[in-house]
Amino acid sequence: MGMDTATGVHAAWLPPEAFRALGSHRVLVRGDGPLAVTVYEEVARACVDYGGRVGRSPDAEAGPYDLVFALTGDVPALPAVVDVRAAAGAEPLGEEGFVFARVGGVCFVLADAAAGLLYGLFHVVRLGGSAFEGGDVPAAAHRPAMRTRMLDHWDNLEVHPVMGHVERGYAGGSVFWRDGGPRGDLPRVRAYARLLAATGINAVSVNNVNVHTAETHLLTDRLGDVAELADVFRPYGIRLHLSVNFASPVVLGALTTADPLDGEVRAWWAKAAAGVYQAIPDFGGFVVKADSEGQPGPFSYGRSHADGANMLAEALAPFGGEVHWRAFVYNHQQDWRDRSTDRARAAYDHFAPQDGEFAANVVLQVKHGPMDFQTREPVSPVIAAMPRTRLAVELQVTQEYTGQQRHVCYLAPMWSGVLGFRPWGDGGEARDVAALAADPAAGGGLVAVSNVGDDPYWTGHPLAQANLYAFGRLAWAPDSDPAALLDEWIDLTFGALPSGDPAPLRSTLHAVMDGSWQTYERYTAPLGVGFMVRPGHHYGPDVDGYEYTPWGTYHYADRDGIGVDRTRATGTGYTGQYPQPWSEVYESAERCPDELLLFFHHVPYGHVLHSGTTVIQHIYDTHFAGALEAEAMRSRWAELAGGGLVDAALHTRVAERLDEQVRCAQEWRDQVNAYFLRKSGVPDAHGRHIP
Amino acid sequence: MGMDTATGVHAAWLPPEAFRALGSHRVLVRGDGPLAVTVYEEVARACVDYGGRVGRSPDAEAGPYDLVFALTGDVPALPAVVDVRAAAGAEPLGEEGFVFARVGGVCFVLADAAAGLLYGLFHVVRLGGSAFEGGDVPAAAHRPAMRTRMLDHWDNLEVHPVMGHVERGYAGGSVFWRDGGPRGDLPRVRAYARLLAATGINAVSVNNVNVHTAETHLLTDRLGDVAELADVFRPYGIRLHLSVNFASPVVLGALTTADPLDGEVRAWWAKAAAGVYQAIPDFGGFVVKADSEGQPGPFSYGRSHADGANMLAEALAPFGGEVHWRAFVYNHQQDWRDRSTDRARAAYDHFAPQDGEFAANVVLQVKHGPMDFQTREPVSPVIAAMPRTRLAVELQVTQEYTGQQRHVCYLAPMWSGVLGFRPWGDGGEARDVAALAADPAAGGGLVAVSNVGDDPYWTGHPLAQANLYAFGRLAWAPDSDPAALLDEWIDLTFGALPSGDPAPLRSTLHAVMDGSWQTYERYTAPLGVGFMVRPGHHYGPDVDGYEYTPWGTYHYADRDGIGVDRTRATGTGYTGQYPQPWSEVYESAERCPDELLLFFHHVPYGHVLHSGTTVIQHIYDTHFAGALEAEAMRSRWAELAGGGLVDAALHTRVAERLDEQVRCAQEWRDQVNAYFLRKSGVPDAHGRHIP
Known part of the structure; x- marks a missing residue:
């Protein structure tokens, strides 16, 4: 080690x-x-x-x-x-x-x-x-369950003034790029390719889905930089992909339009694709974020997303390439005053009507939940809504909303839950999300946003390596047990310690990591309501941080209650996007699973959960518990100090981050509890101190 | 024009x-x-x-x-x-x-x-x-009332990644600096010096009080850049000042300490001052932000601020230079859970005990209020607390918290109120703030943070020029009537229009500007409570934006009431920093002026103001009124379109900003009203729509 x-x-x-x-x-x-x-x-x-x-x-x-x-x-x-x-x-x-x-x-x-x-x-x-x-x-x-097991890098060529080098990256700069061009550290790229191959990953996209100007040029005059990377990934069975700018014909080709039905535009893309395959014969294809959060797209020309995706698909088809077209399309300039608009509905409303219209080499890349990689979301209804479209499910290994690699948050249990979710329940069409993504004919695979950077531990937090490992393994075998995957990772990473006996380390890592996602959930936003993070960087608590913004992410807490009414009966109607039985389960405040209650319902603070406690008491209880659990994680890790079971530098790095996790968990606990005590006026049933 | x-x-x-x-x-x-x-x-x-x-x-x-x-x-x-x-x-x-x-x-x-x-x-x-x-x-x-009439530039030599080129600047880049060195546009600097001289300003500091590395070098090896500017300002009677880094002996001099009582440190500063005066014989002196918001200072060496300031004063004294030592010292890493710590107390607690200890050529530069240039604050108690110290009062012409030069906010009425405030009331020692700052023996003058940048209109918003003009004139003659100063500015700026008749323009400008500060106050934070702005950039509403942060700026709103208890009886004791009668007036929720009630008291939403309305209804009423007033300002300005009374480009610039002001005022209205309706549950007495 x-x-x-x-x-x-x-x-x-x-x-x-x-x-x-x-x-x-x-x-x-x-x-x-x-x-x-x-x-x-x-x-x-x-x-x-x-x-x-x-x-x-x-x-x-x-x-x-x-x-x-x-x-x-x-x-x-x-x-x-x-x-x-x-x-x-x-x-x-x-x-x-x-x-x-x-x-x-x-x-x-x-x-x-x-x-x-x-x-x-x-x-x-x-x-x-x-x-x-x-x-x-x-x-x-x-055999791999998923044909495509892909990692998307949100790496910029240079340090973006707001988003940094790697957008939502918490592990330093890019392993691929620096100062606007190739980083040139190919041994590190090769080491990275090797790590990915060992987990089963077979596809990588090497630049941010928000494609800025310099990155747009990777498609044409800077293609050599991509080919160089492809040469390194190829011996490990990994095909390279590029995020492309939908406006490339305008930006690069001096055309006056990027209208996907325009003949010149189609010819431009065909030529661009041919150029790419001349340089990289096994090129994987394009990743596209169109008409999303300010990125250009077919809407500018009055065209549908199928029009846009199919144009690119047509250009790539002769070479066997694929288009990964992201379904993350919503109105990010929503008026917070308007409670009828529901961001959760957006992807379904945009894409479900287009089922069957996408070309065979288009993969619609759907985030696992309807919002944006929150700690807890229901499974996106889009996944069950488009039987005639190839769908890939997108996860986020980088911990944007789950502790930013300063907190231990082992995500495999969350992903495992998503992959095992059965959109049609247990009867009838009992296929789960993994089966849909893995379908040999209709499946598009599993994709995730990378958590890697030029940090010496790859992922900033050394224990966050386990998330990357587990993602690849779940893409290969979605029914893997998350705890067993953790054992695999422990054995490989720490298996040959000087002491030769990883058992105490194994039990410590399980104690620290197995339940860390649920711990993180406990001290952050309650009962599926999401967000409550500091706007912009998304780290740390700010209960009202997004409450009065255009981003469509609200909790609607007032002095009487909290939650978003997404029912058909009285709310935004989002529950109607699910097939049975979930449509009815989510519609009912009584049947809705506790952990998603506030995602689907606005309820009084006194509403009694299945767990037997009220919503307000649940908020207090989980926040006190979550912060205590973070302290326990730190104590447990501290017991390893000096024992020789882990490298001293690694131990220190983890210990420092656990200090920050404890501090931040207490901050979450106190802010959330204080906010809801001030608002509800309901005291903690156990009389604990709330600031 | x-x-x-x-x-x-x-x-x-x-x-x-x-x-x-x-x-x-x-x-x-x-x-x-x-x-x-x-x-x-x-x-x-x-x-x-x-x-x-x-x-x-x-x-x-x-x-x-x-x-x-x-x-x-x-x-x-x-x-x-x-x-x-x-x-x-x-x-x-x-x-x-x-x-x-x-x-x-x-x-x-x-x-x-x-x-x-x-x-x-x-x-x-x-x-x-x-x-x-x-x-x-x-x-x-x-004769000028104030001996020193000074404008402080918070200009950086290069664009700071977070704070930009001019910290809290809303008018483009610096007129002095670009790309890390002199901008080199001396005709513009000369035009600027001329404008300042016409208002009566006689001192300028040319770099940010947060002194970064490049700016630290202006004191020594980059002194030539300052001398070049001094040569341009000199013919307009303006002496140049530098913001200096207290740690300069370490950063520039390779000393191991900046301890103000260390002999080598004192020798270093003496030599540095001699070097400055060799290059700029009429150099004004140093501006110092020490031990404040992360800047270095004497606290690092266990020394007092008097120790620090006097050391610099000793170095400057042989040449007639002065030290402007800022009193803006507080704990910016406060725990929001701790209600006993009060940022408002900080400057007094730090400095009042040191009255009499500062050298004769030290001017303690005190912000006009105890917090940070909010739309409404009480006058700082420091101003009356240090009879044996030369005090300068610091205002902020740049509209950090007052609309950032996107909103019309004519600040002269606010400043006039500050300058005319009588810390000892009308009896006995009836001197006002202006008299204290102007005192020939003990006065330090009036200082303000500049609102100028490389914008073609100097100040971004053309009407914000009036703030700069009025500041200079008030420093010369503090008893000037703000409306009369506006007339002066109108006559000079627009006096010789093509039509030759400025009367309709004059009445429009008075209608738009005279009451604009109070309008701004109405649609933003109520009753002196302050802040409620978006953290970081400080523009637009975010009621809880600073509520759970380390910055010491809280409103403590809960479902029952709002405000900060700063009384001696039950609060932080801040009211005790004032002499009589204000100490008693502010202590009493009944006698406290309405506009400062929430600065001094935490009261129930149903508390009845002197105006006869409740606090909650006041919040609703002022926010509806303020937004309507912004709309009226826009309508009034629109009537000038095409009339030839103002240059078309200037009219358009102002009209665009008024559009933004109206939008932002409505956003303030709706966020603040929605926040307090959700929290208090009290409906608007007039049944107006609150989102």
Whole structure:
């Protein structure tokens, strides 16, 4: 554990020690092409470190192998003892799947394509010593659930005066860019690609969805900067994407319009796409934030979002590229006085009527909730509303509203809940969100906003690495247990400590991290109402911070009650965007789950929750509890100090951030409690001090 | 009216037309030195424009003169017909005073020093045609009330990432600096100096009181940049000052301490001061913000502010320089939970115990109110608390909290109220604030933060020029009537319109401006409670914006009442900082003036004001009224459109800002009313719509 010697940054979940078992054996790596070479190089490096041996072709003199990587088309190497087809079943293994088996003391990773070997390699790494121990293991196929497992960087080429280098980034500057151009630290980019590949991520977009002027040029005259990055990501099976400016034909092409139905505009994009694929033959496609928060889009020309997306899709189609078209479209200049307009409705209202109108290579990228990555939101109704549109679900690994990587907030439990949500309930069409995003025909995959920067620990808060790790793993296997993913991450990251015994560290990390999302929720905005953060930077409490703004994010607290009435009966009608049973469940203040009550209903402070307590007492109780939990997390972590279980510098970094988390949690507790005591006049039932 | 041809910026109150009368006559300008040359050049330019004639010595052939400028020591030119000594009375005229008289059809401006001639010149300009009309005018002496009439620029050398080029500046970039160095537009600086001299200002500080690194160097290696500016200001009788970094000996001198009692530190400052005076022999002195909002100061070394100020005073004393030491010292990291700490108390608590300890060339610069330039504050109790200390009163011409030069807010009525406030009431020691600041022995003068930038209209909002004008005039003559000063400004600025008849414009400007400060007060924070602005930039409403912050600016509104209890009986004891009668008046919720009630008292919403209405109804009434008044201002201004009374571009600029003022006033009205309706539950007595 510690800093990688080649890059000077933290090794995260791929320290040399994670390869100890692999590197201690005799390994055969077959297959051609860059990905197979990557597998070979990874194994070779491990063998140098740990005394194993690696070969590229069967070598009788070298003696038997303990582990064989081979393509299924590779007849000379293919072990007849493993029946790949039987293991794979009716479905093909696919470009990225692999079969793992152990027969007669030899492990096999077999795949139809080299990417499968790469993912098999990291599977073996995760297995560690256990891969090589025990008796036979029957052949089993491993395939990614999601075809696209994508990380979006909101990186700017230069430091934006307001948004900084990485918009909503809490880990320093960009790993890709600096001073308006390439950062030029390709070893770090390669280390990053390797980390991502180990989680299963296969797509990255390298610039902010808010595409400023310099970034707009990445599409044409600065394409070389992107190609250079693509060359680094390619050996790890990751296709690059660009966020593009919808107004590019005007900004770059000197056209007078960016109207998607204009012939010259279409020709401009076709030519631009051809140029991109000439430089980057495996380019992934475009990410587009159009008509959103000031970005240009088809609305300027009286066209629909389908018109806009399909134009770009047409340009990319000849090359196999895809358009990731974000559904984050709403009126950000709303009048707070107008209670009939509901930002939560916006994406559905805009996009559901266009279901079926999007081209086959358009993926509509939908935020998991209807608002904006809050700590608690219902699942977006758009996800169930567009059966004839390919949908990707967008998560936010960067902790914009969940502690900004100063707070421990392990997000996998939240994501797991989203992915397992069944929009049609348990009966009938019982598919969950993951199944919709993973659908081989209609699914668009899972996407997340990256939490990485040029910080030596990649993510600012060292424990925030676990969020990035878990995101990739959930995109591959959405039904993974978040606690089990945390164990994987702990084993890889801290598995080979000097003491050799990660158990006390493991229990500490589980104690600190497992419930951290719920702890964060307890001390921040209550019962799904959201926001209450400081405007602009979104850190720390400000109960009324967004209450009288144009952003559509309100809680409507008055002296009698709080919450947003989104019912059909008396509110904005948002509940009607859900299919049954949720439409009825959310409509009813009695049936609505407690944790979302204030998202759907305006209720008196005396309203009694399913938990048996009133709303106002719940606010007090959870805020006192959440702050105490943050203190307990800090105490627990402090017990590790000096014990040698974690690197001292890492321990200090986490300890400092826990100090800030405790301070901030107390600030949240006191501001929220004081605000509602002043407003409601209801004293705390337990007589605790509220300022 | 319009743009000055030499500088390309607006001529403000010195358009060529303002010199029409002067330039149409025969004028003799006697006297030597740069200020007399300035007077000569001003007259000469006017004569070129309007056909008059100017001479430097009596010339029989040139015939008689209509106006004579001469020094009292100038025997050959001194007209025996004017008895200067009799006019001046017991007091000497002083360096800046002058006598004006008209005898036998000839006007005389006579002074003991050339600065007096300069101020006499602008007196004649203000008189316009009337100077030369009618019969004899008895000799009358004119002297400035305040010895120091100073404008502080909060200009940075480069654009600060958060605070911009001019901190709290709303008129573009700095007129002095650009890109980290001198702006180099000396004609504009000269035009600026001329405008200031015409109002009576005689001192300017050229850099921000928050002294960043580049600005710190102005004291030593970048002194040449300051000297260049001093050369431009000198001919207009304005002495330059520098804001200095208290930590300069460490930053610039490589000392390890800035301890004011350290011998090396004292030697460093002595040498630095000597260097300054070598470059700028008439340098005014230093402005210091120490131990305030993060600036360094003597507290770091366990020393008092007197220690710090006196050290700098010692360095400046040999050269006649002065230290302007700001009293704006408070804890800006206050815990909002702690209701016993009161920012309003801070300046008094820090400084009053040190009365008598400051050197003779230290001026303690005290903000007019105890907080921070709010729309309504009581007069600072420091002003009456330090009889053995020279005090300057600091105003803020830049409209940080009063509409940021997007709103019309003519501030002279507020300043006039401050200057006329009698800390000891009307009996006994009945001196007012102006008398204290003007005291020949103990007074430090009047200082204000500039509202000027590189905007073509100097001040962003063209009508904000009137604030700058009125400030200078009030520093010269604090008992001036604000409406009369507005007339002066109107006559000079708009006096020679194409139509030649400024009357409709005059009545419009009075209608729009006279009551604009009270209008602004009506639609913003009520009854002296202050703030309720958006944190950071301080523009627009946010009732709770500062309520839970460390800044010490709270209103403590809950469902029952609002206001800050600053009484001795039950509150922070701040009222005890005032002498009688105010200490008792403010202590009593019944006697406290309505407009300051919430500054001194926490009262129920139902508390009945002297006006007969309740606090909550007052809030509703004033906010509805204020917004309507803003609309009326806009309508009134709109009537001038196309009438030729004002330049079309200027009319448009003002009209656009009035649109924003109306929008913002309505936003204030609705946010404040909605906030208090939600909190109090009390409906508007008149049933008006509150969102």
